[in-house]
Amino acid sequence: MKHFIRLLTFIACIALASCAHQSEATLELTSEQDLAGLRVATVNGSIYALSLSKRDDIDLHLFNFEADALQSVLAGKTDVMVLDETFLDRRMREEYGMKIAMTGEERYPTAIMFRKGDYELADAMNDLQDRMEKDGTMDSLKNFWIEENYLDREHQTHIPVEKTGKPLKVACISNMAPISFMVGSEWYGIEPDLCRELARYLHRPVEFHLYDFSSAIMALKNNMADVVTGCLFITEERSEEYLFPNPYHYYGAAYFVKDKSAKAAEGTIWERIGKSLEKNLIREGRWKYITNGLWVTIYITILAILLGSILGIGLCAMTRSKRKWMRSTAAVYNWFIAGIPMLVLLLILFYVVFAGSGLNPTAVAIIAFALNFASGASDVYGTSLDAIPRGQTEAGLALGFTRLQTFAHIVLPQAIRRGLPLYQGQCISLLKGTSIVGYIAIQDLTRAGDIIRSRTFDAIVPLLLVTVIYFLLAWLLGILIKLATPKTQVL
Amino acid sequence: MITVNHLSKTYHNPDGSSLTVLKDINCTIEKGEVISLIGPSGTGKSTLLRALNLLDPPTGGEIIFEGENILAKGYPVHKLRQKMGMVFQSFNLFDHMTVLENVMYAPVKILKKSMEEAREEALSLLRKVGLAEKADVYPDSLSGGQKQRVAIARCLAMNPEVILFDEPTSALDPTMVGEVLSVMRQLAKEGMTMLIVTHEMKFALDVSTRIFFMYDGYIHEDGTPQQIFIQPKRSATKAFVQRIRKEVFEVHGEDFDYPGMETSINRFCIKYNIADKKDSVITLCQLLMPVYKETGDQLTVRISYSELSGETALDFMREEDNEAPARLKEETFRKQLLSICKDIIEEPTARGYRVKFLL
Numbered sequence: 001m002k003h004f005i006r007l008l009t010f011i012a013c014i015a016l017a018s019c020a021h022q023s024e025a026t027l028e029l030t031s032e033q034d035l036a037g038l039r040v041a042t043v044n045g046s047i048y049a050l051s052l053s054k055r056d057d058i059d060l061h062l063f064n065f066e067a068d069a070l071q072s073v074l075a076g077k078t079d080v081m082v083l084d085e086t087f088l089d090r091r092m093r094e095e096y097g098m099k100i101a102m103t104g105e106e107r108y109p110t111a112i113m114f115r116k117g118d119y120e121l122a123d124a125m126n127d128l129q130d131r132m133e134k135d136g137t138m139d140s141l142k143n144f145w146i147e148e149n150y151l152d153r154e155h156q157t158h159i160p161v162e163k164t165g166k167p168l169k170v171a172c173i174s175n176m177a178p179i180s181f182m183v184g185s186e187w188y189g190i191e192p193d194l195c196r197e198l199a200r201y202l203h204r205p206v207e208f209h210l211y212d213f214s215s216a217i218m219a220l221k222n223n224m225a226d227v228v229t230g231c232l233f234i235t236e237e238r239s240e241e242y243l244f245p246n247p248y249h250y251y252g253a254a255y256f257v258k259d260k261s262a263k264a265a266e267g268t269i270w271e272r273i274g275k276s277l278e279k280n281l282i283r284e285g286r287w288k289y290i291t292n293g294l295w296v297t298i299y300i301t302i303l304a305i306l307l308g309s310i311l312g313i314g315l316c317a318m319t320r321s322k323r324k325w326m327r328s329t330a331a332v333y334n335w336f337i338a339g340i341p342m343l344v345l346l347l348i349l350f351y352v353v354f355a356g357s358g359l360n361p362t363a364v365a366i367i368a369f370a371l372n373f374a375s376g377a378s379d380v381y382g383t384s385l386d387a388i389p390r391g392q393t394e395a396g397l398a399l400g401f402t403r404l405q406t407f408a409h410i411v412l413p414q415a416i417r418r419g420l421p422l423y424q425g426q427c428i429s430l431l432k433g434t435s436i437v438g439y440i441a442i443q444d445l446t447r448a449g450d451i452i453r454s455r456t457f458d459a460i461v462p463l464l465l466v467t468v469i470y471f472l473l474a475w476l477l478g479i480l481i482k483l484a485t486p487k488t489q490v491l
Numbered sequence: 492m493i494t495v496n497h498l499s500k501t502y503h504n505p506d507g508s509s510l511t512v513l514k515d516i517n518c519t520i521e522k523g524e525v526i527s528l529i530g531p532s533g534t535g536k537s538t539l540l541r542a543l544n545l546l547d548p549p550t551g552g553e554i555i556f557e558g559e560n561i562l563a564k565g566y567p568v569h570k571l572r573q574k575m576g577m578v579f580q581s582f583n584l585f586d587h588m589t590v591l592e593n594v595m596y597a598p599v600k601i602l603k604k605s606m607e608e609a610r611e612e613a614l615s616l617l618r619k620v621g622l623a624e625k626a627d628v629y630p631d632s633l634s635g636g637q638k639q640r641v642a643i644a645r646c647l648a649m650n651p652e653v654i655l656f657d658e659p660t661s662a663l664d665p666t667m668v669g670e671v672l673s674v675m676r677q678l679a680k681e682g683m684t685m686l687i688v689t690h691e692m693k694f695a696l697d698v699s700t701r702i703f704f705m706y707d708g709y710i711h712e713d714g715t716p717q718q719i720f721i722q723p724k725r726s727a728t729k730a731f732v733q734r735i736r737k738e739v740f741e742v743h744g745e746d747f748d749y750p751g752m753e754t755s756i757n758r759f760c761i762k763y764n765i766a767d768k769k770d771s772v773i774t775l776c777q778l779l780m781p782v783y784k785e786t787g788d789q790l791t792v793r794i795s796y797s798e799l800s801g802e803t804a805l806d807f808m809r810e811e812d813n814e815a816p817a818r819l820k821e822e823t824f825r826k827q828l829l830s831i832c833k834d835i836i837e838e839p840t841a842r843g844y845r846v847k848f849l850l
Binding site for chain 1: 573574581587597649
């Protein structure tokens with residue numbers, strides 16, 4: 001109960017902090033020169049980030065997700081946000097009190113991206129695009145997606161693809177209507193539809209995975225993805241490393257600012273909270289991201305704990321072995337695990353070690369966390385066993401127990417009792433550590449929050465929700481471990 | 492029952508050096524014998540005991556137990572240990588079990604006795620060591636003496652043929668030594684075969700049927716308590732059994748720390764289990780210190796205790812004296828002193844005139 005009150009206080013503080021608002025006039029922009037001296041938000045890896053970073057008269061803020069950039073403008077931490085003109089349709093702009101101060105003059109050629117040297121796919125894409133331009137399907141596709149108020153429309157796709165065969169693997173780096181976005185487990189938007197057209201053209205099935213930019217590039221290089229989508233502009237630099245077909249469209253930038261004349265959100269605080277929950281959880285069935293992510297997190301955590309605990313037993317036995325080479329091997333292993341950041345270990349296993357094995361990302365994540373957990377668990381076992389005085393073993397042996405019986409009946413029950421709090425701590429830090437699996441395209445609880453955030457642009461509610469769920473999970477995990485512990489009832 | 496031939500034990504250190512603790516041990520132990528192993532520290536008493544049940548396996552020789560060489564390959568060591576109980580210096584009770592569970596555990600798990608039977612037996616053993624009412628508490632809440640008595644009961648629960656006691660009273664507060672020794676006396680009286688490593692000379696003398704005096708990795712002398720304590724044949728044995736525990740205080744001038752000396756005397760009496768004489772010794776010091784102070788600054792005070800005879804003495808001695816201080820000759824004062832001590836012996840020595848107060 002006490003923990004709950006603390007948690008609620010914490011949430012209330014964040015909510016209050018986010019409610020602080022400013023009262024100046026709406027920012028006016030007429031040309032890019034007006035950006036001088038302003039705090040400008042954009043997304044890391046985007047073309048705007050590249051061109052804006054060349055200017056030293058602006059204070060550039062780079063974010064991983066568009067939702068975070070939006071939140072920074074709303075919170076008054078930045079003045080203007082530079083993103084694709086398709087970002088935020090009219091309804092969303094009104095909802096957030098944002099307006100487009102100006103649009104950029106330059107248009108950028110945009111295409112989906114292939115691996116360097118994969119001419120087969122690129123040529124197929126070019127042929128397909130030519131055909132689509134001619135027969136008008138490209139125009140109807142663009143008309144369908146790239147226009148105002150696309151969010152009000154029911155999302156659907158009518159492009160049939162093969163069900164069997166070698167799938168065309170698409171890495172989507174942006175969950176952003178109308179370019180490419182998720183509703184439930186299905187992908188919509190102009191680029192997924194282009195990919196579907198390509199798959200149909202090649203008579204292959206298609207599958208979509210959500211990556212962030214750097215992971216997508218690694219996946220592409222390691223043949224774990226064939227296509228990367230996400231409003232990728234064709235630049236010279238990118239063309240050196242990757243292969244682009246002809247651009248399917250030319251997009252421009254929009255400069256979003258906070259519309260100070262817009263009315264503040266209406267209704268009481270409860271109505272606003274209700275509305276926010278509706279938007280983040282109910283609309284498009286978004287709560288399913290949370291429940292699915294929750295299961296993924298639980299699944300990875302529990303299996304990694306089980307596997308890691310067993311590996312830890314072996315590692316602990318090696319650490320205490322009489323043979324020197326065994327002790328050295330264990331020491332090197334522990335040294336390696338202690339020195340490598342969990343994320344790096346995960347990425348190395350996924351993109352290097354198991355790259356060609358066809359193992360699914362969840363299995364790789366379980367292995368990575370188990371390897372890491374084994375080191376900590378072995379340490380916990382060792383510490384707990386060392387805490388039991390040698391006299392206990394001697395007393396057991398002297399009574400006539402065998403070595404194994406002495407260990408199992410006398411030393412182990414006492415060691416478990418001592419080691420349990422340490423072990424529980426390891427498990428909970430593993431649970432929290434799993435929040436990085438999104439990097440290898442696993443949709444866990446954290447990534448579920450990110451997905452919702454990138455669709456609703458509400459940075460706070462999904463985060464708080466995920467926080468609360470992690471707290472509950474940690475608490476439940478503690479209870480579960482206590483229940484799963486062999487009872488130390490002696491006779 | 493147990494025959495030991497040419498037993499040796501060498502420890503090899505990682506740095507290549509080695510230490511031979513047992514050199515050549517030969518002995519025979521018959522059923523019903525109570526054997527005390529005595530001797531200076533570091534002569535292998537505990538090592539020998541722990542070699543017998545293979546907790547510290549010997550490196551040479553043989554041990555024959557009930558006709559079988561227990562050092563032979565494949566000998567079921569745990570079966571041997573079921574018949575050869577051990578009581579440790581540090582009790583080693585199982586901290587996660589109640590007193591009753593400690594006693595019941597091995598019979599239930601090893602001898603496969605039923606819970607009811609094991610409980611009945613455990614309770615009767617606890618009654619025997621006087622701890623039946625502590626059956627359901629955890630060892631944490633017991634005193635050292637109580638813990639050791641539980642350990643003895645736990646050992647007896649396996650119905651062993653011989654019990655090895657490894658310094659069973661060394662870790663105890665002196666006030667608790669008695670309760671453990673009385674349980675052991677009772678066992679000896681009932682005919683239990685016992686091997687005891689001990690520093691309690693009086694106890695060894697009273698209870699043992701035989702004494703092994705261990706010295707330098709050998710059983711240096713082996714005999715009845717009478718032979719070992721009263722007529723030792725070998726000089727090392729004699730020096731050990733007749734050794735006198737003592738503490739010397741050099742008193743120099745006004746700055747001498749007298750309260751500190753009282754503390755030291757206190758500790759000495761507790762350490763050698765003569766706490767009953769503590770008050771007399773301190774009263775004597777309080778009476779005599781002013782007497783000697785009147786006549787000069789330099790003084791040597793010595794408290795001594797012979798473990799074997801139980802004799803305690805307090806000596807006052809000064810180099811420049813050739814007789815006792817005049818005050819000591821006054822009849823009333825002397826009477827007062829003799830009401831505290833048994834006797835006063837005066838004698839000139841090479842290091843001055845000594846007045847010995849026997850307590």
